[in-house]
């Protein structure tokens with residue numbers, strides 16, 4: 001196991017290139033199961049979630065070849081191999097094997113997913129959708145069993161706006177007989193990206209990116225080539241890092257419109273940002289103002305940027321209130337930030353941050369992916385060295401983060417943990 005060490009106080013300068021979107025990638029790979037020939041996906045991020053999903057595709061009989069950032073996935077010999085345990089528990093998005101395998105084989109056995117623990121993360125809306133399409137769904141000892149004689153299009157109203165349920169239902173419905181309408185659908189850019197891949201495969205989908213998606217099922221889907229969108233959460237994280245500790249940082253390969261809720265808040269804080277077509281240029285602001293933030297479903301402020309932004313707000317003048325309406329308990333980073341001298345109270349689903357404090361390097365633990373990002377933001381600003389364990393969470397979603405930050409001038413490196421540190425980490 002490794003830990004990350006960050007020596008704070010070094011100014012960031014230069015250019016960073018954003019990788020392909022994790023939350024697209026983790027749906028695009030399972031979507032390839034639905035094709036009858038090779039699917040080529042370009043621009044994938046080098047993250048452990050992509051690696052884990054590639055192994056899972058191979059476990060069910062697929063062939064996966066990697067050429068730099070491109071994967072060639074041949075699904076022709078895949079079977080409805082049950083995946084009740086093992087790698088499916090390592091990430092959240094293994095739930096997309098449910099929709100994709102149900103669509104192709106009309107059956108699937110998939111263990112309940114892992115991923116970041118952000119409080120309860122039910123999948124009742126996914127199951128509601130599969131049942132509406134005609135599947136029988138049971139939960140047996142932590143694995144979901146899905147079976148259908150045939151899938152039939154249906155009208156499905158999501159009681160909760162869910163990214164995962166919207167994509168999962170789309171994956172099954174593209175091969176159902178007749179028309180499916182998903183109402184109160186999530187509208188994230190990643191949903192449009194998955195719909196674009198499915199459409200290139202021959203699916204008939206209208207309305208992805210709005211809250212009503214209409215799908216006309218087809219008999220077969222063919223192989224195709226697809227280029228992934230850039231990761232708006234990774235881009236947002238580097239923008240926050242630049243606001244925290246940057247002099248002049250160019251963030252390349254972004255779709256600025258995908259980042260509007262963050263950019264609006266950063267401007268309110270007084271961070272000078274120039275927007276190009278595919279780039280953001282972040283300058284150093286003289287002082288940072290406090291702001292209040294409420295996470296909301298897209299196009300509102302994304303919950304995945306709440307944790308990194310909270311770290312930045314420790315530097316702004318005054319008091320900021322950050323409320324997470326998507327995951328009311330997504331505050332595991334707060335105790336760790338407090339170890340670094342941050343003054344933050346959690347009240348219900350809000351964090352109240354007293355700004356203008358000097359952070360001090362400390363030994364901290366990343367309990368989940370964005371908590372890890374938040375601790376790196378804090379570490380970049382802190383006096384002295386911050387030691388971050390739980391790096392495997394960070395590696396699920398940030399490609400080459402040490403190299404990218406070193407290139408910007410940060411002093412950040414990895415070290416192997418001693419046996420004693422590993423034991424302490426496992427018991428904490």
Ligand SMILES: CC(=O)N[C@H]1[C@@H](OP(=O)(O)OP(=O)(O)OC[C@H]2O[C@@H](n3ccc(=O)[nH]c3=O)[C@H](O)[C@@H]2O)O[C@H](CO)[C@@H](O)[C@@H]1O
Nearest residue numbers: 023093120121122123124125126160161162163164165326
């Ligand atoms: C792999 C992936 O894309 N992960 C993202 C996805 O997670 P994920 O798709 O799991 O998140 P959802 O959009 O489904 O969850 C949104 C809210 O709906 C609730 N809910 C969800 C499904 C369900 O069946 N029942 C239910 O009650 C959740 O508990 C949560 O409060 O969207 C989240 C919200 O933007 C992001 O934080 C994650 O980074």
Ligand SMILES: C=C(OP(=O)(O)O)C(=O)O
Nearest residue numbers: 092093115116304369370
């Ligand atoms: C919560 C996240 O990921 P996942 O849904 O894969 O756990 C995230 O990307 O912040």
